[in-house]
Amino acid sequence: MPTKSQPKIKRSFQTAKGMRDILPEDQAYWEKIRKVIRNLTRTYGFKRIDTPILEDKDLFVKGIGAYTDIVEKEMYTLRTKGGEKLALRPEFTPAIMRAYLENGLSSLPHPVMLYSLGPIFRYERAQKGRYRQSYQANFEIIGENDPILDAKLIQLFFSISKEIGLKEIITQINSIGCSRCRPAYRRKVVSFYRSRKKQLCVDCQRRLQQNPLRLLDCKESKCMQIAAQAPQTIDYLCEDCNGHFKNVLEYLDELEIPYILNPYLVRGLDYYTKTVFEFWPEEEEGRQIALGGGGRYDNLIKLLGGKDTPSVGFAMGLDRMINLMKAREIKVASKNRPLIFLVQLGELSKKRSLGLFEELRRAGLETASSFSRDTIKSQLRIANKRQARLALILGQKEALDETIIIRDMVSGSQEVVPLAKVVKEVKKRLKNN
Ligand SMILES: [Zn+2]
Numbered sequence: 001m002p003t004k005s006q007p008k009i010k011r012s013f014q015t016a017k018g019m020r021d022i023l024p025e026d027q028a029y030w031e032k033i034r035k036v037i038r039n040l041t042r043t044y045g046f047k048r049i050d051t052p053i054l055e056d057k058d059l060f061v062k063g064i065g066a067y068t069d070i071v072e073k074e075m076y077t078l079r080t081k082g083g084e085k086l087a088l089r090p091e092f093t094p095a096i097m098r099a100y101l102e103n104g105l106s107s108l109p110h111p112v113m114l115y116s117l118g119p120i121f122r123y124e125r126a127q128k129g130r131y132r133q134s135y136q137a138n139f140e141i142i143g144e145n146d147p148i149l150d151a152k153l154i155q156l157f158f159s160i161s162k163e164i165g166l167k168e169i170i171t172q173i174n175s176i177g178c179s180r181c182r183p184a185y186r187r188k189v190v191s192f193y194r195s196r197k198k199q200l201c202v203d204c205q206r207r208l209q210q211n212p213l214r215l216l217d218c219k220e221s222k223c224m225q226i227a228a229q230a231p232q233t234i235d236y237l238c239e240d241c242n243g244h245f246k247n248v249l250e251y252l253d254e255l256e257i258p259y260i261l262n263p264y265l266v267r268g269l270d271y272y273t274k275t276v277f278e279f280w281p282e283e284e285e286g287r288q289i290a291l292g293g294g295g296r297y298d299n300l301i302k303l304l305g306g307k308d309t310p311s312v313g314f315a316m317g318l319d320r321m322i323n324l325m326k327a328r329e330i331k332v333a334s335k336n337r338p339l340i341f342l343v344q345l346g347e348l349s350k351k352r353s354l355g356l357f358e359e360l361r362r363a364g365l366e367t368a369s370s371f372s373r374d375t376i377k378s379q380l381r382i383a384n385k386r387q388a389r390l391a392l393i394l395g396q397k398e399a400l401d402e403t404i405i406i407r408d409m410v411s412g413s414q415e416v417v418p419l420a421k422v423v424k425e426v427k428k429r430l431k432n433n
């Protein structure tokens with residue numbers, strides 16, 4: 001027996017800060033978006049992959065970059081009893097690449113197209129629409145350099161949005177160059193900001209040494225004013241990056257996808273190269289949280305120990321998409337299947353109802369019951385509350401006669417039918433309505 005006495009304080013529990021429950025009433029939205037993603041990824045040729053929520057902490061430090069907000073401030077880390085240092089995934093991409101390398105997916109024909117659905121965790125400042133556990137759909141096309149894939153991923157986002165009823169969305173796009181042209185650009189940025197260091201916010205003063213490109217997308221107004229004068233990446237792209245970016249934009253034009261060039265978009269993660277993009281609702285562009293975003297990461301797999309494997313991907317925030325659906329009053333048609341309510345009285349009919357339940361279920365009929373209520377009247381009251389279409393009443397007499405009463409819950413009319421024919425009779429009545 002444990003010697004510690006239980007604390008006598010009476011308390012109630014709540015979700016941890018920044019966490020929330022997704023209640024039954026909201027599930028129709030989640031089902032809808034997941035279904036759309038499953039259908040579209042299939043037609044686009046993606047295969048699903050699920051990776052663990054917990055990974056080696058260093059995978060993210062190395063993959064995302066030590067001097068990023070995610071790694072510095074937002075990642076949930078823990079040390080196991082065995083001493084391993086793990087992290088709750090703050091995003092999918094490094095984990096997917098780890099799985100790609102570990103499971104030999106590199107021997108498959110390329111490009112390898114993978115998608116995932118699941119939660120990610122970030123210790124963010126709690127504010128409206130930001131959750132510390134949020135849900136993402138993540139898409140990766142691994143192993144090809146072709147700019148048409150960048151455009152195709154952007155198209156996929158728009159296909160998903162359209163299918164769930166979201167229009168008036170705009171893509172912000174930029175190219176941040178490659179390992180050949182970025183160093184020169186980076187030097188330009190550093191020298192531009194060095195002379196203005198005192199005017200920067202505290203975070204930016206610190207970032208100037210470690211991750212100077214982050215200064216371009218700081219949301220502090222004083223930093224934004226300075227960024228407006230800063231050198232722009234697209235003026236420093238090498239021929240290869242320039243051609244790649246031009247092609248991406250041409251394909252977007254061809255697909256009639258709305259986009260604007262945002263020279264300050266850098267996405268803040270170390271692994272991006274060339275194309276970076278974000279999706280915003282038109283009415284709140286750049287203001288709060290993007291609906292999704294991604295880009296090309298031609299060096300990531302090599303960085304994680306694989307071969308040079310150019311790749312491109314993006315993630316979509318499902319919470320954000322659903323919140324926008326609600327804000328724009330988009331209805332999700334929840335299929336209201338007619339409910340059958342089974343009322344039983346007495347031990348024999350209770351026994352009979354077990355087989356009947358199974359029979360109705362096999363016929364595809366949604367059936368409910370309330371076994372703990374003992375009077376027919378109280379059971380019918382529950383049937384009414386649950387808006388059942390029909391009630392099937394199996395009393396002591398009916399159980400003996402092998403009959404059952406079908407009650408229309410709308411009109412109140414009742415009819416006795418043989419128990420053996422009940423499924424047929426129920427179907428007939430549902431069809432007539
Ligand atoms: Zn380049």
Ligand SMILES: [Zn+2]
Nearest residue numbers: 201204218223
């Ligand atoms: Zn700043």
